[in-house]
Amino acid sequence: MTQGRPYRWWHKLLLNELADRRSGLARIRSRYGELDIPARPVQHHVIEEEGREKLRVVVVAETFLPRVNGVTNSVLRVLEHFQAQGHEVLVLAPGKDTPDSYAGAMVVSVPGVSFPLYRQYKLGVATRRSIVETLEEFDPDVVHVASPFVLGAVALRAAEWLGIPSVAIYQTDVAGFATRYHLTVAADVIWNHIVRVHERAHATLAPSRPAVADLQKRGVSHVSLWPRGVDAVRFNPQQRDESLRLRWKEGYGDDAVVVGFVGRVAREKNVSALAVLDDMPNVRVVVIGDGPYRAELERELPLAHFEGFLEGDDLARAVASLDIMIHTGEHETFCQSVQEALAAEVPVVAPASGGPLDLVTPGLNGWLYEPGNTADLKRCVTLLLDEETRRRFGAAGRVSVLPRSWEAVCSQLVEVYRSIIRAVAQGAA
Secondary structure (H helix, E strand, C coil): CCCCHHHHHHHHHHHHHHHCCCCCCCCEEECCEEECCCCCCCCCCCCCCCCCCCCEEEEEECCCCCCCCHHHHHHHHHHHHHHHHCCEEEEEEECCCCCCEECCEEEEEECEEEECCEEEEEEECCCHHHHHHHHHHHCCCEEEEECCCCHHHHHHHHHHHHCCCEEEECCCCHHHHHHHCCCHHHHHHHHHHHHHHHHCCCEEEECCHHHHHHHHHHCCCCEEECCCCCCCCCCCHHHCCHHHHHHHCCCCCCCCEEEEEECCCCHHHCHHHHHHHCCCCCEEEEEECCCCCHHHHHHHCCCCEEEECCCHHHHHHHHHCCCEEECCCCCCCCCHHHHHHHHCCCCEEEECCCCHHHHCCECCCEEEECCCCHHHHHHHHHCCCCHHHHHHHHHHHHHHHCCCCHHHHHHHHHHHHHHHHHHHHCCCC
């Protein structure tokens, strides 16, 4: 990556954020100007929660529609659950092209600028004053901050200032991305920022045990496990599409084994590692997804088929039509695509790091390979070339994820809200 002006701006923003810690101010500086908001004593938000079934929730999302990614998808599922349960919700998200509403929740957009490590990702740069005014007007019981970084950091300060209970959802390993791009200094600065942001929340929820451990190791307190849900109705083995498989296997034998990556095609996903399978003549590599790295990856994987971006039932059919799902990213806090493959009875090969450690049980529903070791990746694929083995692993995979319905995990989330609300009302949080 070229460390040009966008990177210098981003690095300066984070360094200035760190420098402001002593004065107790959270200034957001950028090439668009400087915002300086005076501090004010915290006034606790008194909540009469006992006996109240419905909640008023502000959801602050660092990324939202029309951009589709893991954070957005999780937020959408949460909003759909809240609508079904009758909770009142307001969404704050960056970008000018966000929808006006989703699943009954009004969406308020804030200005956004591109994130240098991933230009399609917008960072919200709202002032704390504007967020405070929004919170005061909506009067929420709790503030839910999805993958807080810039907009979420400002929202957590605003909630803290007003004494409103807050829950931060850790989901994106931004520091890991910086490390992948060899920006070690930036990674350290980013981790310091992440810790400070999450320490402002009354509770932090992380999607996997490795993610919980990472946060605790860095000094974040009040961290609990909150896994992601899976739509096991949509992602199921009956979605397997033989006509799609025939198209993928064109030029290969009928007994060819279709292995595939599913996800955003970005450099940090390390999809080029699949080149190690090029000398396996009966293995067909399929890449399902799109992203900034696709053109370069097509040159690196000339034998692979690129299906492009899919969603909804089209994605479910493609996932179920794989024989083996291979995930190559090593900086995943969870890895939803792995869980969806397991729900579709597709065995998984993934690196032994991050979220897949919670999802893949070696020898039961897939195999874990040593991160960075492509020879070990190839060995794991070889272990799944037998059809009967894949069938057995696939059945076990679906059983392993069935308890994680979105209804179940979202109900768990609401219970976390209620416990935090009670603790704040009693002065214990």
